[in-house]
Amino acid sequence: MILECVDKDAQYQIANRLKRMGFDTTFHGTNGVAVIYGLDDLVREDLFHVLPGVKRVIPIKEKQKLASRKSVGRRTVIEIQGRKVGGNSDPFIIAGPCSIESEEQIFSSAKIAKENGAHALRGGAFKPRTSPYEFQGMGLKGLEMLSKVGKEFDLLTVTEVLDLESIHLAAPLIDILQVGARNMQNFELLKQLGKVKNPILLKRGFAASYQDLLYAAEYLIAHGNPNVILCERGIRTFETYTRNTLDLNAVPSLQELTHLPILIDPSHGTGRRSLVLPMARAGIAAGADGIIVEIHPNPDQALTDAQQTIGPEVFRRLMKEVLAIHQAFIKE
Amino acid sequence: MILECVDKDAQYQIANRLKRMGFDTTFHGTNGVAVIYGLDDLVREDLFHVLPGVKRVIPIKEKQKLASRKSVGRRTVIEIQGRKVGGNSDPFIIAGPCSIESEEQIFSSAKIAKENGAHALRGGAFKPRTSPYEFQGMGLKGLEMLSKVGKEFDLLTVTEVLDLESIHLAAPLIDILQVGARNMQNFELLKQLGKVKNPILLKRGFAASYQDLLYAAEYLIAHGNPNVILCERGIRTFETYTRNTLDLNAVPSLQELTHLPILIDPSHGTGRRSLVLPMARAGIAAGADGIIVEIHPNPDQALTDAQQTIGPEVFRRLMKEVLAIHQAFIKE
């Protein structure tokens, strides 16, 4: 159950009162909302509106509360320095290399991104590599390059964080912080990211159900950060032709379950360069709010993920087709 | 390896010669092609062109031969009574109820299909039900209804066959015969369907790899039926919100691997009525050659698959949006 309170003080009063009644509460400070849990079927939720300071009672049966579509009613639009993500906005396009490798590389990637209409520049500075012997990223130096080049081209910036240290380094420099698929259920990381101001790009774990993804989002919101953008990036199945199986069912399914915006990642979702363009189109046609895609000035020379990175030509075509698809139907 | 021969007689001569050399051949009669197998790395394929009557030698490393994209070079267009499936044709739309239930039901389904621009009418007369206690279909009576109503509305007809008996009943009455997901590796059924003239709609098994699907297609072609239309209809994954996970990666992946047309089935692929429309759009945007979709005049009263069947309103919108998506990009 969610209680919307009139103000902070009312929140505090209610928390005390509920505690005495035996319930736990979590506060979601920005809009005076208390999430009450520990309820069972014996509690008559319809009576909570009589508590002083309660503006509205939202009974929610789903286990996720703040991420639930019911908690808000409409789809959330997240505004980041004037760009809108979600709702009926134009597709939000994040492009860039998998890893930041050098200033030249990130500069030319940004140029390609900007010239073709992307809104944000991605680049990894801390790489969660499966093997300990693979390139682990440029760290702070990479972040500074990304930040500088982002400003130069007026692009928002996106980078993945892995732990407390990388959060502290990235939060002041980079606009959007990304949680990778392997860390989607690293709940301590999520709790820390609840405390930052940056919007979070939360990638679905490759064996996470929709429900699991929403719980992870709930951690972020319940710990104070309501600006969560979900991202479908492929799940593990028996099929080996593709690296992952991009699950586009996730897009309309999640839009039924949550009010948060949803992007798709056709690069990791397929693992094959030739599939990025058609799956980007398909994602937008499924109703996704945008795309995150790996581009590189010379894809064959990328240090990481070369086999799934597209070059300038394909990206130009992708941007054109994705926009045309977006305009071809009415998004709900 | 595939050999293109000048004529039937040359085929025969070559078969004999190859047999003496220790190789097996399969003939693919309609266009004078012989598939040679039992080759190993010792055989110099480049020398086969000197055999008399050989027009062209196509060395193929993949295990599928006739279904392989390389065997043809371009994408195949299957023409059925003037309607084209595949290549750059408009999306081929098959619509209709899961099961044929009555003449009224199939008549009104056909009406909805036709009025909104569908090309073919589907309807199950033999139902491969998971439980032996569920409705098993109307059989021959259903086929006759489907055939009659199809002619009345100038719609092609599609029905699933299960065994020799249902093939014998359906082949003379119905235009396109469907192999269901559960029978995709029923190789005896595939061999029988190699002998009929009707085009085959071959659905991917729900745990079949792309390679498995192509082998199944190869069975059909190698046994004499080149008119194979593939269909992605969802695979089994850990996700339970949807009945299956429609794998749209399959569309561009299969287009790399084979020349055969590929449809998608957003009804079985999602198992939820609300997801049919967005996933139909997504399939076309991924490059699919068409859609097979379950419609019903009163979806809530369908005897089978009610929860994934759409009604007239949604279907109208689907047809409109699918066509708009198709026109929004250049199909390769």
Add this chain to the structure above:
Amino acid sequence: MILECVDKDAQYQIANRLKRMGFDTTFHGTNGVAVIYGLDDLVREDLFHVLPGVKRVIPIKEKQKLASRKSVGRRTVIEIQGRKVGGNSDPFIIAGPCSIESEEQIFSSAKIAKENGAHALRGGAFKPRTSPYEFQGMGLKGLEMLSKVGKEFDLLTVTEVLDLESIHLAAPLIDILQVGARNMQNFELLKQLGKVKNPILLKRGFAASYQDLLYAAEYLIAHGNPNVILCERGIRTFETYTRNTLDLNAVPSLQELTHLPILIDPSHGTGRRSLVLPMARAGIAAGADGIIVEIHPNPDQALTDAQQTIGPEVFRRLMKEVLAIHQAFIKE
């Protein structure tokens, strides 16, 4: 709901009466049992015992009826020419080559099987091969070899059937007929096998849930053949080191759900020769009623499945260890 009737005549009377009441019945002749379906929550099952000729009423909520553990109460023992499968019997061991290749090969396989204490000899005469260009089996000639050698060594015989024709050929010659994983939901095949006297070895499809497997068993029983032996043979997962993932959870899970005996197949379940022995042990320790395993006098020269076939030495050890494991705990 299952009704146990006093005799055939009572069955007939009840069927008529129930039909007038609007219910469908399926008879399971050998023991006077009628499965009633089409019931909904409005029907008071507790009143059916008043119908004349009804000995016992077994209300069953699960969708499978005759295969359900509740329908019988205890675990079924299937007796085949004096050998027992299921219940508290010793592990039932089926061994032999994947394909019958020659009389010498099947003879020496039988010798190895018999000398080490196996109860039955397997050998494929009709092979459902994924590719149409692979060895398709020796057919009738193979069946005759298998039958002859089985008699010579006093071993039961097991072979896979694919369609009506192979059933007709195999049923008079071979003791146990096998339904392969790819045909588990070939319901027409199951219906035909409901009519034969031979016990059926029913393999789990590689993406079939426990429930799906039980429905397939239900087809066999409902169509007249109560002697069904289930077999877990590996499912498809994301793991690629093994060919399949042998799901041993299936063994105790199925024993909760059904009264039918359950074997495991460590050869197909792993696809690797080195894993056959430990997984055979594990299957018996999980409570399986026996094992079906691929052996060959010279595994490296097997025409099919060489990489998962074990030789005489390993089989000897397997038999010894499997028996020791079986005796090390009390089977429920």
Add this chain to the structure above:
Amino acid sequence: MILECVDKDAQYQIANRLKRMGFDTTFHGTNGVAVIYGLDDLVREDLFHVLPGVKRVIPIKEKQKLASRKSVGRRTVIEIQGRKVGGNSDPFIIAGPCSIESEEQIFSSAKIAKENGAHALRGGAFKPRTSPYEFQGMGLKGLEMLSKVGKEFDLLTVTEVLDLESIHLAAPLIDILQVGARNMQNFELLKQLGKVKNPILLKRGFAASYQDLLYAAEYLIAHGNPNVILCERGIRTFETYTRNTLDLNAVPSLQELTHLPILIDPSHGTGRRSLVLPMARAGIAAGADGIIVEIHPNPDQALTDAQQTIGPEVFRRLMKEVLAIHQAFIKE
């Protein structure tokens, strides 16, 4: 490639020399071993033994080096305060409640564990819960209880850590630190755990391949902690009857690939109380080096994982049967 050096000084010399040659090295201090990476096919590994201070050269093609079976040759035995894990030792049994709930509860759990012959006591103090609203563990207070009770009963102790803070709290108090399935690819956590002295129990992620698990182990070893115990705890598949699918193929497969000991977790691996006993037996029969199992004095009243927790009676039987199984065959 792994180089075994004569001493620390030789290590240092070689690192410098290799750096000038363009190779990177990672040192694994405890036994003078250098892992060289960045090699390609041009490098003749057989010549490295001529470098001064090199005792032995171990060429390793697999991407994991230190975790690879080849790097050691035999199976590793980890000794913890006199108890042995791995090799030919008796099964190592860890038992205890999912969460530490109170001193009484952990005391009676320890009593049951000890009386039946377990070697270690598990208990969660930091719980990585899927939902933010579920019980998150007792923290330090719980650790202190676990430590105290462990000493009292002469049981080793095991607890899960989640981040730097929980490592700092747990490392001095608890014997074995556990990495949960959700954190298996939390590489920052693994790097931190490379620095502690405690042996690590590393659980397989529920969509991690065997290779992924070995890479995670490699992180731990390469960062300084060679005492890694692997644990199979079930993967995600399409089957819903069980919470996870315990993949026992993993046991003999991993024993081919790595020298590290492997436990199995039949509690999480099945998610059903009734399956814990048979799957524990099956795991040992597959060759596992031990078991970690959830027990509780009153399973039905456990705060977490009640549905998969066994009580004293079943645990007694489990210990007896597991030992009998272990003695019934020769472990390789």
